[in-house]
Amino acid sequence: MIGDSQDEGLLGAVASALVAIDELQNLTMFQMPYPSSVQRALDKIVLHCLYQGALPPGSVAALVRWGYERPLGTWPLMLDTGIYPVDGFLIDEESGSPTELCHEIALCAETDNPLWEASHRMATLAALATERGQDSTFGTMRSVLAKHPMLTNELFNAVRFANNLGALEKRLGEFYQKIGPEYEVDGAVFPCAHCGTPLLPTDAGSWWCEREECSAGGPVSPDDPVDWDAKVSIQTDRRHRQFVSGPGRAVLRIASSLALPRVTVRLWPAQSPGDLRVKVADVLKWTAAIVDWHNPALLGRAIAATTAWSGTDTAIWVVAQYRVDADPAYLQLVRKYGTTAAGSPRVCSEEEFTSMVRRHSEESGRA
Ligand SMILES: [Zn+2]
Numbered sequence: 147m148i149g150d151s152q153d154e155g156l157l158g159a160v161a162s163a164l165v166a167i168d169e170l171q172n173l174t175m176f177q178m179p180y181p182s183s184v185q186r187a188l189d190k191i192v193l194h195c196l197y198q199g200a201l202p203p204g205s206v207a208a209l210v211r212w213g214y215e216r217p218l219g220t221w222p223l224m225l226d227t228g229i230y231p232v233d234g235f236l237i238d239e240e241s242g243s244p245t246e247l248c249h250e251i252a253l254c255a256e257t258d259n260p261l262w263e264a265s266h267r268m269a270t271l272a273a274l275a276t277e278r279g280q281d282s283t284f285g286t287m288r289s290v291l292a293k294h295p296m297l298t299n300e301l302f303n304a305v306r307f308a309n310n311l312g313a314l315e316k317r318l319g320e321f322y323q324k325i326g327p328e329y330e331v332d333g334a335v336f337p338c339a340h341c342g343t344p345l346l347p348t349d350a351g352s353w354w355c356e357r358e359e360c361s362a363g364g365p366v367s368p369d370d371p372v373d374w375d376a377k378v379s380i381q382t383d384r385r386h387r388q389f390v391s392g393p394g395r396a397v398l399r400i401a402s403s404l405a406l407p408r409v410t411v412r413l414w415p416a417q418s419p420g421d422l423r424v425k426v427a428d429v430l431k432w433t434a435a436i437v438d439w440h441n442p443a444l445l446g447r448a449i450a451a452t453t454a455w456s457g458t459d460t461a462i463w464v465v466a467q468y469r470v471d472a473d474p475a476y477l478q479l480v481r482k483y484g485t486t487a488a489g490s491p492r493v494c495s496e497e498e499f500t501s502m503v504r505r506h507s508e509e510s511g512r513a
Pocket of ligand 1: 338339340341342343355356357360
């Protein structure tokens with residue numbers, strides 16, 4: 147889905163390589179040979195630099211350093227600054243992990259339909275639930291994934307017992323893997339007090355949460371530590387956490403704020419698109435897809451790609467509130483880059499959406 151520009155394609159290849167390096171979770175990663183996609187991305191950027199008369203990164207380690215030392219505006223690439231912010235970074239310096247922006251660029255570079263690509267595992271689960279005549283188990287599964295970025299062995303069994311996952315129960319384990327040693331501090335794992343995702347310690351002695359939502363209001367703080375020996379597993383992988391289960395938290399939040407007279411909300415319907423189906427006085431009013439991207443232009447493009455792919459756009463796209471609060475131009479940019487020959491996507495903020503439903507609820511009460 148990446149644009150036509152060669153430089154943009156190169157940035158996409160680099161972002162993908164940085165994500166691949168992060169996923170190796172292996173301290174030997176800088177030894178030869180590198181995975182071929184990483185080596186290819188390095189070769190391409192080196193060649194590009196030589197053509198441009200710029201000093202190239204001499205190794206994969208140097209490329210990683212570019213990720214946190216050089217904002218995008220200083221890369222020897224001709225990029226549309228309306229899409230790629232000049233002050234954007236691919237790697238977070240404190241944690242050494244790829245930023246949300248890096249993951250968005252990588253996802254968009256790897257596929258023509260990023261929103262589908264990020265959630266196709268969910269589509270498989272939805273199809274399985276439907277096939278077994280257990281539609282509601284899909285919503286339950288999504289809810290479990292949104293609530294539990296990490297689980298201890300004991301909690302995993304408790305969650306399985308407490309939720310009716312039906313035919314999907316066997317699949318729950320596929321979404322969790324043993325947590326990496328980078329999360330271990332003094333024999334424990336520290337979940338984020340805000341979202342529950344395991345925190346990474348920084349060199350400065352603070353904590354880093356991979357969800358930007360959590361640092362939007364100030365420094366991230368840890369919740370009670372969980373003993374490493376409790377066999378902690380983390381929901382896999384970061385792409386899934388960033389694009390699927392993380393935004394699921396906003397879905398649950400919106401649904402709980404729509405507990406209004408004459409309003410019924412169905413979360414994650416298995417047989418129709420969107421995250422929420424909202425009825426007022428028994429009439430279906432909206433199918434809402436909840437999105438939570440760092441970059442509004444890339445999100446707009448991803449929405450346009452989905453619309454072009456499915457041929458229709460029946461959903462209203464609801465953006466997590468903190469994104470709109472942080473950037474007053476956010477919704478406007480999503481519309482700008484999301485516009486296709488078929489028109490502009492319907493996009494609103496979380497608060498605009500809940501206010502609209504509230505208004506309809508009140509009006510239906512007066513009717
Ligand atoms: Zn967090």
